[in-house]
Amino acid sequence: MAIASTMFRERGYDRTSLDDIAAGLSITKPSLYYHFASKEEILLECIARGYILFQQKIADRDDIRLPGRERVRIFIECYVDLLQDNVLSMIVADERVMSDAGKAKSRNYKRMLNRDLLDRLEVGRKDGSLAFDDARIISFGIFGMVNWMTHWQSGALQIDARAVSDQFVAMILDGIGKP
Amino acid sequence: MAIASTMFRERGYDRTSLDDIAAGLSITKPSLYYHFASKEEILLECIARGYILFQQKIADRDDIRLPGRERVRIFIECYVDLLQDNVLSMIVADERVMSDAGKAKSRNYKRMLNRDLLDRLEVGRKDGSLAFDDARIISFGIFGMVNWMTHWQSGALQIDARAVSDQFVAMILDGIGKP
DNA sequence: AATATTACCGACCGGACGGTAACAAAATAT
DNA sequence: ATATTTTGTTACCGTCCGGTCGGTAATATT
Numbered sequence: 076m077a078i079a080s081t082m083f084r085e086r087g088y089d090r091t092s093l094d095d096i097a098a099g100l101s102i103t104k105p106s107l108y109y110h111f112a113s114k115e116e117i118l119l120e121c122i123a124r125g126y127i128l129f130q131q132k133i134a135d136r137d138d139i140r141l142p143g144r145e146r147v148r149i150f151i152e153c154y155v156d157l158l159q160d161n162v163l164s165m166i167v168a169d170e171r172v173m174s175d176a177g178k179a180k181s182r183n184y185k186r187m188l189n190r191d192l193l194d195r196l197e198v199g200r201k202d203g204s205l206a207f208d209d210a211r212i213i214s215f216g217i218f219g220m221v222n223w224m225t226h227w228q229s230g231a232l233q234i235d236a237r238a239v240s241d242q243f244v245a246m247i248l249d250g251i252g253k254p
Numbered sequence: 255m256a257i258a259s260t261m262f263r264e265r266g267y268d269r270t271s272l273d274d275i276a277a278g279l280s281i282t283k284p285s286l287y288y289h290f291a292s293k294e295e296i297l298l299e300c301i302a303r304g305y306i307l308f309q310q311k312i313a314d315r316d317d318i319r320l321p322g323r324e325r326v327r328i329f330i331e332c333y334v335d336l337l338q339d340n341v342l343s344m345i346v347a348d349e350r351v352m353s354d355a356g357k358a359k360s361r362n363y364k365r366m367l368n369r370d371l372l373d374r375l376e377v378g379r380k381d382g383s384l385a386f387d388d389a390r391i392i393s394f395g396i397f398g399m400v401n402w403m404t405h406w407q408s409g410a411l412q413i414d415a416r417a418v419s420d421q422f423v424a425m426i427l428d429g430i431g432k433p
Numbered sequence: 434a435a436t437a438t439t440a441c442c443g444a445c446c447g448g449a450c451g452g453t454a455a456c457a458a459a460a461t462a463t
Numbered sequence: 464a465t466a467t468t469t470t471g472t473t474a475c476c477g478t479c480c481g482g483t484c485g486g487t488a489a490t491a492t493t
Contacts, residue, residue: 087348089268091332092480105483107442114481144431207430212413212421217403220395227394233390242391250429251375251386252323254363271450284453285471293451 083164084225087093088118089172115177121164126184128162131152133191148244150192151217155240166222181220189214219239219249259300260340263404267297267346294356300343305363307341308332312370322378327423329371333400334419345401368393396426 078099082091092112097104110119133153144162157163165185170178192214199205207213220243257278261270272293276283290296312332316325336342345365351358371393378384386392399422 076272086350093482094480102440103442104481105443107315108438110481171265171269193400199430204432204433205430207425208421209413209417212418213425213430215402215406216399216422219400220398222405223394223398223402224399226398234388238388240389242387243395246386246392246395246426246429248429248431250425250427251378251384251392252427253383253385272452273450282471282472283451284473287452358489 076117076120076124080124080164081161083118083121083167084161088164088167088169094220118164118168118173119180122168122181122184125157125163125165126188129157129184129188132157133247137161142202143195143197144204144206144248146195147192147199147205148248150195151221151247152240153243154221155224155243158221159236166225189218192217220247255299255303256341257295258296259304259343262297262300262343262346262426263340267343267348268351273381289427294352297343297347298356298359299353300348301363304336304342304344305367308336308367313337321381321383322374322376323427325380326371326384327427329374330396330400330423330426331419334403334415334422337400338415345404365391369398395396399426 079091079096082096082099086095093104094105096117097107100107107117111120133150136149136153139146141149158166165181170181173181193210195201196205196207196210196213199244200207200210224239258270259277261275261278265274265404272283272286275296275306275347276286279286285298290299312329315328315332318325320328337345344360345358349360372389375386375389375392379386379389403418
C-alpha cells in the first residue's frame, strides 16, 4: 500500500501499471485483484491513508487555543512535511480518470482538507491575527504552492523540507514586499 | 495547434489521443503525421507557442524602470491571465513521458520563465521594494500557486481571473498576517 | 481425513493508442 | 494538359494495460 502510494507519486497514477505495483510487492497482478477490486480502489485506499496520516500528524501539534495565524502555520508545516515523505496520493489523483463514485470520495477528502484550512483562516480573521479578502482564493493559493512541490522532482528539491515550509509560511503570513 | 493546446490542458497530455486532436481539426491521425513527426513534437510546439504568447503579453506591460515589486506583480498578472486562457501547455507537460531531447527543450522554457521571475525578484531585493530569504523557494512558491490553478477545473473556478491574481499578488507581497 | 478459506499464479482477452504503409485527391507549377 | 508536390485517407501493426479465468499450494476448520 505504501509502495503503491510512492509509485503513484513518483510515476503518476496512469503510468503506474498494476504489474508495476505487483512487482514492487513481489507478487503478480491477479494476486492484487484478490486484495483489491480495481486499480481505482488501490488509489482510493492510498488517498484515505494519506488523509489519516495527515490528521494524526496535525493532531499531535495542534492547539485550539492558539491564534489562527499560528494554526495556519501548523497546517502548512504538517502538509509540507507529509508531501516530502511521499504520502498524500490525493494530489496525484486525477479525478478525470476516476469513476463517479471514486471521484466523489476523492473530492470528499480534498474538501475536508480544504475545510480545515478555511476554518483556520477564519479563526485568524476573527481573532485579528490574519487579514485577507476571499478565504477560498487564499486557501487555493496555499494548497497550490505546496502541492506543486510534487512537480519539483529531480533536480531542484535539494532543499530541506524545513527551509521550504519556513519560507512558504513567511511569504504567506508576512509577504515579500517591504512597506 | 491552439486546439491541441486546449485539449492537453483540459484532458491532460496522456489522455489526449492523436485521434482526439485530429478529430478536433476535422482531419485524421495520419494526416497529423504529415505536419508533425510525433505526438511529442506537437506538445513541444504547444509549449513554444505558449512561451511566445507569454513573452508578448508581458512585453506589452513591462517597464524596466519600475521597482522590482511592481515588475513581479506584472509577471504574476500576465501569468494568471494566460493560464485562464488555456495556453501554457508547459505546465501540463509531464517530463517523465518525454524523450531526453524533448525533456531538455521543455526544461529550457521552464528555466527561462523561472529566470525571468528570479530576475524580477532580485531587482526588488536590490531596490529595496522586496525582502525575502531564498529567491528560488519564493519563485517555486509563486509558480506553484498559479500553476495549480489548472487543477481547479470544474467547480471551484467560478472566480474571475482578475480577482484571483489580485489576491494572489496581495498575499505574496503583503502577506495575510496582521502585525 | 475431509473441507473450506486464504493467497497466489500463468495465460489470456479486448480495447486503446502511437505510429506506419500504401494509396487517393487537391493544389500548384510547368 | 500534364507532372508534381501538398495534404489527405483507409487499413493495419505492435505494444501496453486493466481486468478475468481457471487452477494450485498452503493453512485453518470441522
